[in-house]
Amino acid sequence: MNNKESENTETEILNAAKEVFLQxxxxxxxxxxxxxxxxxxxxxxHYYYRSKQLLFEAVFKSAFKLLAPQLNRxxxxxxxxxxxxxxxxxxxxxxxxxxxxxxxxxxxxxxxNPDFIQKLRAEKxxxxxxxxxxxxxxxxxxxxxxxxEAEQLFINIISLNIFPFIGEPLLMALxxxxxxxxxxxxxxxxxxxxxxxxxxxxx
Amino acid sequence: MNNKESENTETEILNAAKEVFLQxxxxxxxxxxxxxxxxxxxxxxHYYYRSKQLLFEAVFKSAFKLLAPQLNRxxxxxxxxxxxxxxxxxxxxxxxxxxxxxxxxxxxxxxxNPDFIQKLRAEKxxxxxxxxxxxxxxxxxxxxxxxxEAEQLFINIISLNIFPFIGEPLLMALxxxxxxxxxxxxxxxxxxxxxxxxxxxxx
DNA sequence: ATCTGATTTAACTATTTGGTTAACAAATTT
DNA sequence: AAATTTGTTAACCAAATAGTTAAATCAGAT
Numbered sequence: 001m002n003n004k005e006s007e008n009t010e011t012e013i014l015n016a017a018k019e020v021f022l023q024x025x026x027x028x029x030x031x032x033x034x035x036x037x038x039x040x041x042x043x044x045x046h047y048y049y050r051s052k053q054l055l056f057e058a059v060f061k062s063a064f065k066l067l068a069p070q071l072n073r074x075x076x077x078x079x080x081x082x083x084x085x086x087x088x089x090x091x092x093x094x095x096x097x098x099x100x101x102x103x104x105x106x107x108x109x110x111x112x113n114p115d116f117i118q119k120l121r122a123e124k125x126x127x128x129x130x131x132x133x134x135x136x137x138x139x140x141x142x143x144x145x146x147x148x149e150a151e152q153l154f155i156n157i158i159s160l161n162i163f164p165f166i167g168e169p170l171l172m173a174l175x176x177x178x179x180x181x182x183x184x185x186x187x188x189x190x191x192x193x194x195x196x197x198x199x200x201x202x203x
Numbered sequence: 204m205n206n207k208e209s210e211n212t213e214t215e216i217l218n219a220a221k222e223v224f225l226q227x228x229x230x231x232x233x234x235x236x237x238x239x240x241x242x243x244x245x246x247x248x249h250y251y252y253r254s255k256q257l258l259f260e261a262v263f264k265s266a267f268k269l270l271a272p273q274l275n276r277x278x279x280x281x282x283x284x285x286x287x288x289x290x291x292x293x294x295x296x297x298x299x300x301x302x303x304x305x306x307x308x309x310x311x312x313x314x315x316n317p318d319f320i321q322k323l324r325a326e327k328x329x330x331x332x333x334x335x336x337x338x339x340x341x342x343x344x345x346x347x348x349x350x351x352e353a354e355q356l357f358i359n360i361i362s363l364n365i366f367p368f369i370g371e372p373l374l375m376a377l378x379x380x381x382x383x384x385x386x387x388x389x390x391x392x393x394x395x396x397x398x399x400x401x402x403x404x405x406x
Numbered sequence: 407a408t409c410t411g412a413t414t415t416a417a418c419t420a421t422t423t424g425g426t427t428a429a430c431a432a433a434t435t436t
Numbered sequence: 437a438a439a440t441t442t443g444t445t446a447a448c449c450a451a452a453t454a455g456t457t458a459a460a461t462c463a464g465a466t
Contacts, residue, residue, distance in 0.1 A: 025231075025315070026231075028228075028230035030453075032452090032454095043416085043456080043457090044413080044414060044415080045454095071377065104311075107369060110373050111369065111372055112228075117375075117376045127377055129377060154378060155374055156363055156396075158374065158377075159363050160359055160362050162366060163369075167310050170309065170310055170320070171358055171361065174330055174331075175332050175358070185354060185355070189355070196355075196359060197403070199349070199403040200402040233424090234424060235422090235424090243445090244445050246425085249424085249426080250444080251443095254425080255423095255424065
């Protein structure tokens, strides 16, 4: 058996599955569509991944593996707090342009199946807030930033960065912009968001 | 035919449909489950609402009608900018506690079917940003707040308020909190978020 | 060359699911 | 009260869909 080819089929399936699951979610995805996209027979899906559920879990874990380093960039990185916020914000836009459906997919499926987070927690590199917490408290002690709970600050950073993408269709309509203008607005946020945050916390 | 009873059945169906659609989305919802929850025969669903699609649209519009006033509270209200941000933030938490799945549902279904927003736009009371824009620009001219695009500020306000609920399962795991602590954290945000925003923009 | 195990396919199955039908019941009109 | 309209149900149908089976093919080992 050609190992390269079989590996190819397996990743071919995973890629096709990613495409379909990320766009349509677990409930909306169809095994036939995944098979078609991978140019294989539907039975092969079940040969490599026993069931829709297992294929979904493989996709989900793989998606989270891409997202985790992004989150770690703000949580577990040693650079200066302000610089970190700037870099994270700048990078996040580029990341979402590359994987437009990914954050929405992860959040959506988690909110339909909250227990699933436990399976992710077990994986290594699951982001934790401990380091960030220390850094924020140090900055407060040094008088660099105003007092704020690290958790609240973290949630603010994440919210300001992720939501404009997840809420795109709604926000686009509310601010009354077409796709192109909205994309421009998002790009501006690369710098605007970090300044907004830093303005708020710096002394 | 008893008009009260038939009205009851119709709203009974709509309520059951809301429950199911909001939790499981269009793709995940089952007509049978809705019928069971409404204590009626599945055929009655089709008697009142011809198809799943039409029932879904009724639910979606009804959901948006609840959300729109919340958004209008920050967009089309005459009170002072800072006061408005404070009131909106405070009210929004209460609103989401009452309708936990609603914002997520609206955003999720819109991102799976972006064209749907057009149907909402036609409805009266669809929120628009015009008034808010004028107010922000006036505040900038008067030297009350730093220069910022009204659209960016609006997106920031909405993001900081909505995302912590939508991303709850993920955020809860990242900040390493149990449900109870996270709920407390969310309640604190009633005041924290508005201060965070105002801190950032005030001169 | 042939055997062996992995890969792939076509055809099939069982179940789920949205939707329909036809008959019955209850209310309203005449 | 007879006729008509509206509301409700049980039984059914057809399409969609996840999953299975059994046979065929392919690559490497013997």
